[in-house]
Amino acid sequence: KLYTYNRLGYWPQIKNPRTFNEKLQHRKLYTDNELFSIVEDKWRVREYVEQRVGNDILPEVYHVTEDPKTIPFEELPDEYVIKPTHMSGPIIFVDEYESPDRGSVIQSCREWLDTTYGEMKEEYWYGEIPPRIIVEEKLEDETHGIPPDFKFFVFHGDVEYIEFDGDR
8 A cells, every 4th residue: 555655646545536547446446347358358359349340440360279389380471460368568579581489489478378467467357368379460551660559548438548659
């Protein structure tokens, strides 16, 4: 608790949140929403998106697995990405003219699969996502390279905050 005070500079009002940080902590402690695990699961969210806006905006999936040894490296295109479906952050980019070290990729994937991500940040919904590895199309445009990432934070049905991550 003192850690939170030292980080924020005030005692947070978790039961009656006012600030963004307080709202996030309130959500972690007092909500139970199945939608959170659906939209955070990089595999299951595809069906959710398809039902609402169609699959035209989704990157192509080349492989999904619980065993990284089954990744068909020889059948993959020149460029692709590999990432865990149950975590946020880790990703392996494979670029054209690159030949990834398969042993290293498989080892990284095994480490991801062995990680219980939800416990690290006290975000229960990550613990409800079956750990898998997804290999999919690398998104890129000629001007910016990897496209920027927008995160929309929704509270009570309204977008309250937008996070923009560019130049990754």
